[in-house]
Amino acid sequence: MMTFVNLLLAVLLLALAAWTTLARNMFAAVVGFIAYGALLALAWVQLSGIDIALTEAAIGSGLTGLLLLNAASRLHVNANAGGNTGRSRLRVPAALLSAAVSGALMLCVFALPETPPTLAPDVAANLASTEVRNPITAVLLAFRAMDTLLEAIVLLFALIGVWSLSSDPHWGGRPGLRQYSEPNGILAYTARVLPPIGIVVGAYIFWTGADYPGGKFQGATLLAAMWLLVLMAGLADAPPIRRTWLRVALVAGPLAFIAVGFLGLQTAGAFLAYPEGFVKPLIIAIELALLPSLTLVLGLLLLGAPLRGEEP
Amino acid sequence: MPPVPEQAVTSAGGLLLVIAVLLPFVGVLIGIALRGVHARRVALCTLPLGLAIAIAIAVTVLQSGAQLTYLLGGWAPPLGVALRADMAAVVMLVVVAVVVCGIGIYACDDFNPARESPGPRASSTFWLLLLAVWGSLNLVFVSGDLFTLYVALELLTFAGVPLVCLDGRGDTLRAALRYLLFALLGSLLYLLGAVLLYGAYGTLDIALLRAASVPEPVTWAALALATTGLLAKTALFPLHIWLPPAHAGAPAAASAVLSALVIKGSWFLLIRLWFDALPGVVTFSAAQVLGALGAIAIVVGSVVALRQARLKLLVAYSTVAQIGYLFLMFPLAFDAGSNMLVHDAALTGGILQGISHATAKASMFMAAGLISAALGHDRIADLAGVARAMPITVLTFAVAGIALMGIVPSGAYLAKKLLLESAADSGQWWWTLVLQGGAAFTAGYVVLVLVNVLRRPGGAHPVIKRVPAVSEYAALALAVCSLLLALAALGPLPAHLISNPLAAGELLATLLVLLGGVLLAQGLSLHPLFAAAPAATMPASGLLRRSAGATGVMFARIDLLARGWTVACISLLVVALLFGGLLFFGARG
Amino acid sequence: MADVLLAAAGIILVTVALGLVPIVRGASATDNILAVQLFGTGGVAVLLLLGAVSGAEAIVDVALTLALLSAFVSVAFVKSYPAASSDVTRSSAMYECRA
Amino acid sequence: MNAADLFGVVAALLVGIGLYGLIVNPQPLRKILSFNVIGNGVFLLFGAIAYRGAAFGLGSDPVPQALLITGLVVAFSATALAVALLLRLFEATGSDTLSSEPPAANPSAAGEQ
Known part of the structure; x- marks a missing residue:
């Protein structure tokens, strides 16, 4: 029965992926992509990747979907693509080559070693020394903490890039368009009701991350989504990007991470090492410091380049 | 082989590697x-500090004579991530620090937030991005983990x-x-590619993968995919x-950053992959094809x-x-005896080529930028009189050109000698042709520009705006670095190589390269060098020039076609499948 | 018992897949929005069933996240779909003036 | 066929579908979508590899799983940057195509003078 569900999932995933890439209508393609993200989350659950399922549900189908929806509506390409400007005689070689790459990869899947190499035993053996119970959090914040630090920096680099795309008169201004809605309409109502729930869930997902699936990133995504909801309903406006508090909040998390890293030099003998007995508190401290920075950077990445001056 | 015991422990001074990566990031x-004007100040403060760190790493490695290792968080690979700096990484760290400082000084005046x-x-x-590129590059040079390197590549892309x-x-x-x-x-x-390697060997650490x-x-597929991806990022034709x-x-x-620095990240990672991670998986034919792509790029x-x-x-x-030149070392470093890539003179020559290119190309873009800023345009045909008005900038262009050509006296000269020697030693004479031909082509476009700037101006003084002297000197300093740095960077070289660079044979070769360049420029350029060549003297020259012109137009068409999105993607997949096939059948045959 | 739950999950997946057919055939804005909603609720239901089968309680958290974000995406969809709401027409008209 | 092999095959197919879409779709936004499909394929392959490595009571090898979370974040950042760039391009030129290049950057025009 499990195999049947997996097969069904696989077929649906492929159908939706094909739909997403081939559909004529831009909006339909994006809708397909959002649905596809939700299905991917199911696939991750089937592959025992609950942490990834959370991330996929939050990012793949949530934030990326919103990003693409916004883009589609601003580009006004909801009309049909209007024929293919691509050279149609190159479609056949493109299809053949893509199929060849796909086929080669499939052969690789079956050529993987019979006894799969794995680091699970290493992680299991060292999990106790990290004092957290979620092995993925242990990898993310102890064994390979550098990658997590870099991940936070990647987001900031992308934000620098996005901001650099504002037009000169609007540099330093407010990102995104001013949103309006009926003050007593259903949207404003949703934007008042949903965020408290979302914030509680976000905080819970963040807090539970040390021992169970979850963590700062998934929590921050939920918080960012709730912030955006309030903005979309016009209940609040995005802050101008020249604000010092905003910029300090953006970099505070990564800087705190680096500071804790250097603290480890003194107390535990290596950069990004933690002294025994303080591992879990320090890991939670880092996650807590990253949470607001990540929430802001995710929200701001979705809002895009500044499009307006400082006045609301 | 990299020393195995070393990878398991942090070496003294290893922390410098962490600082080299994090200093520019903290600056960002x-x-x-x-924000605002302070971004420039922060960057200008970070530049000398970063240079000092790079030099400190070089001194540490030279003194200890072994590679520098740092285990992040005290966790050894495969569970943890190690930072490592061997000689190649150290050279790149220092050169990139020098180039970034040069660009910083050059841009100091251009990018002043206080100005209109x-x-x-x-x-x-700009200043944030300069630091971002720098930190990402340092991470590419010192990281020993394929996934961290993926993140580093993306950081580099987002900054570029x-x-x-x-x-x-x-x-x-x-x-x-x-x-x-x-x-x-x-x-x-x-x-x-990295994912497939993890699936096959359960580690992403370069030393363990080796x-x-x-x-x-699976390894062939991984190498083919990763190589193709990196070639796309390096912009190899x-x-x-x-x-x-x-x-x-x-x-x-920005051009200097992109052309001199950003593409070096993926290029260096390709060296890591071919020479350090999977040297035994590479086949003769795959290395030949990589070199051949380089040769096509040159032409x-x-x-x-x-x-x-x-x-x-x-x-x-x-x-x-x-960029094509930078790939000629791959076939030359292939050791037929052990059937794998080895760290030898060819690799040294290739790295030398890379650092000469980094400095020379940065200064050449700066010189071009200064000329364009001073004249308000950069039409080659209208550059007459620039040499008199901006002697330092023209000198910069000439020196950078010499460094790119690889003629006496430059670091690239040594690089070319090393590669030529490898070609002779391994019996791959065809690469000798490519090396000398490439130098002649380089001479061609350098001479083309120099002849135009040295012309007397026909009308008014061409310069409409003064350029800051500090920018001119920064560009010149980098150009001179391209001559000197290479000599200092690599330490002892085989003595016979530099025995007598002024011997008659060497000078003759240099002259031949230059002469070839002049002929190419005369034949192919839009405006011939010597326009007043009397038609009567050589009726054949007209025909020759017309056919050369037709060749030029054809190449321009090929270039335009190759740069179309669909065609480029299709080439990408073809290259991937080609490498996969070469590795597969090369290992069989 | 597990088989029954899995069968239910399979049936929901099929139902959701059928819900996609109108989009494929070229649907109105309303159909698109409903399809997103359907996937949100369908996904949540399947997740809860799979959680019950595998006994991993954390799957409930995934369902929770998916539920919240699909509500959020629906709002975003209404806001961004041209001519689906008067609010958006105003903002996109503003955008056109600027562009 | 076990779940790892099944989703490994799905991953390979997703990469192929995404590559095709990336090559032939003329609109940049569709290329961005296709890029995400390829990315998902790569990630799913890594997930399948992780699932093969289940051991010691862990349902899956946690190291690739942690890397996947980082990978998803990086892919999201890339998408955000690409979308912002596309919107700005649209705002500046009124078109959203990648192909039509102005004559200044067109070497064949320069070559045929």
Whole structure:
């Protein structure tokens, strides 16, 4: 029965992926992509990747979907693509080559070693020394903490890039368009009701991350989504990007991470090492410091380049 | 073989590697927080500190004579991530630090947020991006883990893309978007390779992979995919889709960063992959094809460079050609005896070539930018009188040109000698032709520019705006570095190699290269060097020039076709499948 | 018992897949929005069933996240779909003036 | 066929579908979508590899899983940057194509003078 569900999932995933890439209508393609993200989350659950399922549900189908929806509506390409400007005689070689790459990869899947190499035993053996119970959090914040630090920096680099795309008169201004809605309409109502729930869930997902699936990133995504909801309903406006508090909040998390890293030099003998007995508190401290920075950077990445001056 | 015991422990002074990576990143973070004019100040403070760190790493490695290792968090690979700096990484760290400092000084005046032009947005962003590129490159050089390297590549891309479109005009935005999409595709292919390697060997650590990897289908597929992805990011012809348009509109300092530095990241990672992670998986034929792609890049890039009407684009296409040069070491370093790539003179020559290119190309873009700023245009045909008005800048261009040509006295001369010797030793005489021919092509476009700037101006004084002297000297200093740095960087070289660079044979070779360059420039360029060649003297020359012109137009067409999105993607997949096939059948046969 | 739950999950997946057919055939804005909603609720239901089968309680958290974000995406969809709401027409008209 | 092999095959197919879409779709936004499909394929392959490595009571090898979370974040950042670039391009030129290049950056025009 499990195999049947997996097969069904696989077929649906492929159908939706094909739909997403081939559909004529831009909006339909994006809708397909959002649905596809939700299905991917199911696939991750089937592959025992609950942490990834959370991330996929939050990012793949949530934030990326919103990003693409916004883009589609601003580009006004909801009309049909209007024929293919691509050279149609190159479609056949493109299809053949893509199929060849796909086929080669499939052969690789079956050529993987019979006894799969794995680091699970290493992680299991060292999990106790990290004092957290979620092995993925242990990898993310102890064994390979550098990658997590870099991940936070990647987001900031992308934000620098996005901001650099504002037009000169609007540099330093407010990102995104001013949103309006009926003050007593259903949207404003949703934007008042949903965020408290979302914030509680976000905080819970963040807090539970040390021992169970979850963590700062998934929590921050939920918080960012709730912030955006309030903005979309016009209940609040995005802050101008020249604000010092905003910029300090953006970099505070990564800087705190680096500071804790250097603290480890003194107390535990290596950069990004933690002294025994303080591992879990320090890991939670880092996650807590990253949470607001990540929430802001995710929200701001979705809002895009500044499009307006400082006045609301 | 890398010393195995070393990888398991942190070596003394290893912390310097962490600082080398994090210092520019912290600079970016502080720059974001302080914004505006402070971003420039933070960057200018970070530059000397970073240079000092790079030199400290070099001193430490030279003193200990072993590679520097740092285990992050005290966790040894495969569970943890190690930072390592061998000699090649150290050389790259130092050279990149020098180039970044040079670019910083050059751009000091251009990108001043307090000034009207180019405005606070472009100027403060530029400084953040410069630091971002620097930190990402340092991470590429020292990281020993394929996934951390993936993140480093993406950091580099995200820092590089906004540099392309700093001025915010439509065509640069389009170039930036093309660059981003193509580079992202490249990163994904690289990541796919890394994923397959993890599936096969359960580790992403380069030293452990070297010990564990064996020639088998999954490894071949991984190497082919990762190589193709990295070639796309390095913009090796025919995967140079983004490079020329990106340089057409970018500010000179940004062009210098992109052309001299950013592409070196993926190039260096390719060296890591081929020489350090999977040297035994590489086959003779795959290495030959990689070199052949380089040779094609040299020919097409050079011919198209000679056909350009604008100086900036000429320098951009010369980058396309020079990138080809950087791949000639791969076939030459293949050791037929052990059937694998080895660290030998060819690799030394290749790295030397890379650092000469980094410094020389940065200074060449700066010189081109200064000329363009002073004249208000960069049409090659209208450069007459520039030599008299801007002697230092023209000297910079000439010195950088000498360094790129690889003639006496430059670091690239040594690099070329090393590669020529490898070619002779391994009996691969065909690469000798490519090496000498490439030098002649380089001589061609350098001579083309120099002849034009040395002309007497026909009318009024051409310079409409004075350029800051500090920028001129920064560019000159980098050009001189390209002559000297290479000598200092690599330490002892085989004595016979530099026995007598002024011997008659060497001088003759140099003259031949220059003469070849003059002929190529005369035949192929839009405006012949010696326009007044009397037709009566040689009726054949007209025919020759017409056929050369037709060849030039054909190459320009090929270049334009190759840079179309669909064609470029198809070439990418063809290259991937080609490498996969070569590895598969090469190992069999 | 597990088989029954899995069968239910399979049936929901099929139902959701059928819900996609209108989009494929070229649907109105309303159909698109409903399809997103359907996937949100369908996904949540399947997740809860799979959680019950595998006994991993954390799957409930995934369901929670998916539920919240699909509500959020629906709002975003209404806001961004041209001519689906008067609010958006105003903002996109503003955008056109600028562009 | 076990779940790892099944989703491994799905991953390979997703990469192929995404590559095709990336090559032939003329609109950049569709290329961005296709890029995400390829990325998902790569990630799913890594997930399948992680699932093969289940051991010691861990349902899956946690190291690739942690890397996947980082990978998803990086892919999201890339998408955000690409979308912002596309919107700005549209705002600046009124078109959203990648192909039509102005004559200045067109070497064949320069070559045929």
